[in-house]
Amino acid sequence: MRCPHCRSATTVRTSHEVSNLTRESYLACRNTACGHVFAAITEICRTVSLSAIPGPAVRLPLSQHLRRKVLIEQLQTLPTQHHRRVRRRRHEHHAAVRHLWRRARQGRAAAHRLLKGAT
Numbered sequence: 001m002r003c004p005h006c007r008s009a010t011t012v013r014t015s016h017e018v019s020n021l022t023r024e025s026y027l028a029c030r031n032t033a034c035g036h037v038f039a040a041i042t043e044i045c046r047t048v049s050l051s052a053i054p055g056p057a058v059r060l061p062l063s064q065h066l067r068r069k070v071l072i073e074q075l076q077t078l079p080t081q082h083h084r085r086v087r088r089r090r091h092e093h094h095a096a097v098r099h100l101w102r103r104a105r106q107g108r109a110a111a112h113r114l115l116k117g118a119t
Contacts, residue, residue, distance in 0.1 A: 003029035005036050013037070020058065 003010050008031035015025035021044040029036040047060045062070060 002028060003031065003034055003036050004038070004054060005029070005033040006031050008034060015042075021060070 002008050005084050008029050009028045010027040013028050015023055018041070018107065023042045024047060024086050025042060026038050027038055027040055033080065044060065046063050048063045050066065
């Protein structure tokens with residue numbers, strides 16, 4: 001960071017953590033003729049590259065290029081139209097099989113009732 005008055009380079013003299021995403025630093029101008037000392041706040045504002053060990057409490061917006069990349073990856077994991085059709089057919093097949101089993105059980109029960117009545 002440069003000195004706001006003479007635009008010379010500065011040195012961080014000390015700093016302390018204000019929050020998980022914010023740090024306050026005290027800087028001194030390297031130009032001895034200027035001698036300005038000032039405080040600056042440094043804040044983490046967005047994620048540029050995802051962390052390999054993300055903190056559960058950290059909520060940062062994604063950088064635009066990263067948002068695109070994550071969105072593309074998410075879209076690629078969604079089932080395609082073909083998978084939806086196959087899943088629907090499989091569901092319809094299982095429903096038909098369940099219906100046939102139900103009818104067969106009802107038929108067996110009716111047959112048992114007839115046999116009991118004949119004896």
